[in-house]
Amino acid sequence: MTRYLLRRTPSILLVLFATSVIAFLLPRLVPGDPAAVVAGPDAPPETIAAIRTQLGLDKPLITQYFDWIGGLFTGDLGQSLQFRRPVAELIGARVGSTVQLALLAGLFLVIFGIGLGILAGSARSRWARTLVEGTNTGFLAAPPFLVGLLLILVFGVIVRLLPTSGEISVLDNPNFGFQYLLLPALALALPMSAGVARLVQTSMLAVRQEDFVDLAVAKGVPPLRISIRHVLRNSLGPAVVALGIRFGDLLAGAVVIEAIFARNGLGQLAVAGAQGNDYPVMQVLIVGAVFVAVIAQLLTEISLSALDPRVRLG
Amino acid sequence: MTEPVTAPPRRRRPRGGTLTRYTTAFRTPKGIAAAILLLGLVAVALLAPVLAPGGYDEQTRSALASPSGSHWLGTDEFGRDILVRTIYGLRTDLSLILTAVPVSLVIGTLLGLSGYVSAWFGSLMQRVLDIILGFPGLILGIMIVLIVGAGWTALFTAIVIAGLPGFGRLARGGLLTEQQREYVLAARVLGVKKSTVMIRHILPNVVDPLLVQASIFMVVAIFIEASLSIVGLGIRPPEPSLGAMLNVGARYISELPSYVLGPGLVLLLLALAFTLLSDALNQAATRR
Numbered sequence: 001m002t003r004y005l006l007r008r009t010p011s012i013l014l015v016l017f018a019t020s021v022i023a024f025l026l027p028r029l030v031p032g033d034p035a036a037v038v039a040g041p042d043a044p045p046e047t048i049a050a051i052r053t054q055l056g057l058d059k060p061l062i063t064q065y066f067d068w069i070g071g072l073f074t075g076d077l078g079q080s081l082q083f084r085r086p087v088a089e090l091i092g093a094r095v096g097s098t099v100q101l102a103l104l105a106g107l108f109l110v111i112f113g114i115g116l117g118i119l120a121g122s123a124r125s126r127w128a129r130t131l132v133e134g135t136n137t138g139f140l141a142a143p144p145f146l147v148g149l150l151l152i153l154v155f156g157v158i159v160r161l162l163p164t165s166g167e168i169s170v171l172d173n174p175n176f177g178f179q180y181l182l183l184p185a186l187a188l189a190l191p192m193s194a195g196v197a198r199l200v201q202t203s204m205l206a207v208r209q210e211d212f213v214d215l216a217v218a219k220g221v222p223p224l225r226i227s228i229r230h231v232l233r234n235s236l237g238p239a240v241v242a243l244g245i246r247f248g249d250l251l252a253g254a255v256v257i258e259a260i261f262a263r264n265g266l267g268q269l270a271v272a273g274a275q276g277n278d279y280p281v282m283q284v285l286i287v288g289a290v291f292v293a294v295i296a297q298l299l300t301e302i303s304l305s306a307l308d309p310r311v312r313l314g
Numbered sequence: 315m316t317e318p319v320t321a322p323p324r325r326r327r328p329r330g331g332t333l334t335r336y337t338t339a340f341r342t343p344k345g346i347a348a349a350i351l352l353l354g355l356v357a358v359a360l361l362a363p364v365l366a367p368g369g370y371d372e373q374t375r376s377a378l379a380s381p382s383g384s385h386w387l388g389t390d391e392f393g394r395d396i397l398v399r400t401i402y403g404l405r406t407d408l409s410l411i412l413t414a415v416p417v418s419l420v421i422g423t424l425l426g427l428s429g430y431v432s433a434w435f436g437s438l439m440q441r442v443l444d445i446i447l448g449f450p451g452l453i454l455g456i457m458i459v460l461i462v463g464a465g466w467t468a469l470f471t472a473i474v475i476a477g478l479p480g481f482g483r484l485a486r487g488g489l490l491t492e493q494q495r496e497y498v499l500a501a502r503v504l505g506v507k508k509s510t511v512m513i514r515h516i517l518p519n520v521v522d523p524l525l526v527q528a529s530i531f532m533v534v535a536i537f538i539e540a541s542l543s544i545v546g547l548g549i550r551p552p553e554p555s556l557g558a559m560l561n562v563g564a565r566y567i568s569e570l571p572s573y574v575l576g577p578g579l580v581l582l583l584l585a586l587a588f589t590l591l592s593d594a595l596n597q598a599a600t601r602r
Contacts, residue, residue, distance in 0.1 A: 018445045022457075029461045142582065143537045145544055149564060149574050157568045252452035252541075259545040260564055271545045274456045275464075282460055289453045 004302075012294055019290040020072075024065050026286075027055060027279040054079065055279065072287070078280035082272065087284050090269060097167060098265035101188065101254055104181055108189035109196065109246070114239060116193065117200025121235070122227050132201075136194045144253045148187030148260045155183060165262040184261045188253050196242050203235040210234075236307055244300025248293035338598050345594030351587035355580075359405040362398075370394065370402035370554050378570055387576040391566065396559075400576045403554040407584065410466065410555075411535040414473035419528045421474065422481025423517070427489050430512045440486060443479040451476065452541055459547045469548055473535045480527055488520025522599035529592035533585045540581060556581045 035052040036043070056064045071078060077087035120132035142150075156164030168177045207213065208231055216226050255267030266285065273281040339345045358365070366372070377393040379385060387396035425443070429436020446454070455472040462468040492498060493516065501511045536556075542548040543557025544564075551558060556577045563573035 014441075015445055015448045019448065026457065026460060143540065143585075145541060145560065146578050146582065149560065149567065149578060152564075152567055153571055153574070157571065248450035252450040255452050255456075256541045256544055267545075270453075270456055271547065274459050274547055277460065279460075282456070286449075286453060286457060289450055290448055293448060293450050 008298065008301075012298065015294055016287075016291060020069060020287055021065070023283040023286045024068055026283060027057075028061075030277075051081070054081075068283070072284070077284045080273075080278055080281050082276040082278040082281070087281050090281065091266065091284065091288075094264060094266050094269050096169060096171070097263055098254055098258070098267065100169070100177075100181055101184055101257070101263065101265060102250055104185035105188040105250060105254075106247070108185055109193050109243065109250070112189060113193035113196030113243070114200055114236070116197035117204065117239065118227075118232060120197060120201040121204030122231070132197070136197055136201075138194075142191055144188050144191050145256045145260055147190050148184065148257055151183045151187050152260070167261075167263045180263075184257050184263060187260075188250060188257050192246050192249065192253070195246070196239050199238045199242050200235055203238050204231055207231050207234045233307065237304055240304050240307060241300055244297050247296035248289075251289055251292060335598055336595070339594045342594050342597060344590045344597070348587050348590035348594055351583060352591065355404060355584060355587065356408060358401055359408050362401045362405050365401060366395070366398040368398070370399050371552055372398070378566060380570065381572050387572045388570055390562070390573060396573055396576055399554040399559060400556070400580055403556045403559050403577060404580055404584070406466075406549060406553065406555040407536060407539055407557075407581075410469055410539055411473065411532050414470045415477060415528055415532055415535050418474040418477030418531070419481050419524065422478040423485045423524055425478065426482040426485025426487075427512050427516065427520075429486060430489055430493055430516065431508045436486070439482065443482045446475060447479040451538070455538055455542050456547060459542065464542075464547050465550055469539050469542060472542065473538055476534070476538060477531050480531060481524060484523050484527055485520055488523065489516060492516050492519050522595075526592050526596045526599060529588055529595055532588040533592075536581065536585055536588075556584075 033048070033052075035048045035055060035057060039048045039051050052058055056067060059067070068078075075088060077091070079085070080087050080090055083090060116132055116136065120129055120136070152164040155162045162183055163180050164183060167180045171177070213226060213230055216230050221230070254265065255270055257263075258265045258267035259271060269281060270285050272278070273285065340349050363369075372394060374385075374389055374393045374395070376389060377391055379389045379393075381388045385395045385397065387400065390396050390399065425439045426436075428439060449457075454476055455468075458472045458475065459468045462471055498511060498515055501515050502508075506515070539548060539555060540557035540560065543555050544561045546561060549555035549558045551562075559577040560574060560581075563570075563577065566573050
């Protein structure tokens with residue numbers, strides 16, 4: 001394990017370094033003077049000069065980069081241009097909302113993805129399989145935002161069962177908080193779980209053809225035990241990989257879902273930041289998103305080796 | 315598509331011929347359904363100026379009117395016909411993906427195959443593609459919006475860049491299996507230039523999975539446009555796109571559900587058409 005982590009470190013550091021450079025160069029890639037863009041069309045020269053100092057544009061490029069990176073490591077994430085508050089404070093106020101959404105959606109993703117996959121991969125009756133495959137194809141074609149809008153229409157407009165706009169933190173009020181969280185999390189998880197389910201299904205059907213399953217049947221192992229201990233465990237590999245890769249998509253999907261359900265999370269901050277050219281906020285969010293995605297991928301590979309001892313991390 | 319017989323002889327290939335192979339894709343039920351859906355959607359988009367000569371900005375007196383005989387999907391907050399705007403939105407979406415995806419396909423393929431001509435450049439490009447792949451989808455789009463500014467150009471750039479890793483890695487994989495084959499070595503021994511071998515000899519043999527990927531990526535491209543437009547970073551009003559209409563429509567979802575359902579349905583049909591097309595192409599390509 002330690003050796004594996006040591007071996008992977010250089011490539012992870014390379015990706016993170018490249019990301020940090022791209023994020024750092026972002027305000028400088030914009031055509032024209034970024035300070036003037038930020039200040040707006042009618043800003044007096046003094047304001048532009050002040051913003052230039054604030055963005056650090058008056059120092060040499062290398063110094064600027066190391067100042068910025070040093071700030072990231074010491075917790076000084078800079079000052080938002082738009083909200084005139086520290087970036088750390090803005091992110092701190094919103095990170096809870098997004099984490100709650102991502103956790104519940106991740107939980108749904110695992111339950112529905114693997115559950116549907118098992119159902120489709122082991123159903124004996126033909127119609128059960130057709131039903132599962134039908135729902136799967138439907139969700140595969142539908143992106144999270146359409147599922148979200150449909151859920152709003154059904155549960156918010158037609159039946160009026162659940163709130164569709166705004167949020168209450170689960171930590172403040174578990175009952176109401178969960179109600180506000182349910183629809184967004186479902187909208188985020190359902191379309192992605194279809195992809196996971198399809199992977200579980202195909203690999204379960206393939207594993208069923210293996211010799212060790214025949215052996216288990218011959219030994220007289222009960223069918224349920226065969227499905228769980230022999231087939232399922234050997235089929236989860238691709239699903240785990242898919243879950244790990246999709247964690248990044250989950251974050252990206254959260255941006256759109258937060259907009260549709262009017263949740264005030266990190267996604268909304270990213271959208272506001274992009275609309276208002278708020279570079280200090282965007283730089284931190286971009287590095288953070290890539291960091292989380294890279295860590296998720298690393299955890300995937302580690303849990304894959306726990307599931308299947310043949311996968312050696314060495 | 316021309317008859318296989320009339321294809322110029324020098325383009326004929328030993329096994330079956332490329333054109334025949336792709337025309338068989340449109341003889342399967344999936345292929346037929348995909349062709350009908352796609353042709354229908356493209357025809358509607360092309361005929362938009364004929365179907366609605368007033369353009370997407372023509373206003374009527376009643377805002378947010380319910381669906382009726384004269385306005386099948388009702389009217390929007392400025393009294394503009396939603397169906398007309400949906401059709402013009404479809405036009406925007408098609409104009410975007412049908413230009414951006416081919417560009418991404420060509421650049422990505424060339425980057426992937428470039429390892430044959432220059433090994434170090436090929437490896438370097440694979441590292442670059444890995445880094446692009448590390449960015450969660452929408453974050454990449456938002457970054458490009460920050461640099462280019464919201465609008466058609468940003469969406470075009472975002473789709474092109476987002477597609478590069480997929481095409482580049484497929485092409486590279488094909489290159490690695492093909493470059494040791496006898497016909498490639500023979501061509502080199504005969505003194506054919508490396509760049510010619512890459513384009514004329516290797517490319518035709520790796521093109522099948524690339525075309526399937528292009529069709530799959532069309533769906534992704536539609537969703538990139540819609541996602542960015544829904545959060546307000548895509549096509550700018552008053553110009554309609556399917557995503558931009560969903561953005562505004564979501565605000566009026568309880569008063570006028572058809573504002574969301576109309577564009578949403580067209581978006582789904584478009585995605586469905588390309589999903590079916592990729593399935594049909596995949597079948598035709600694997601069944602040689």
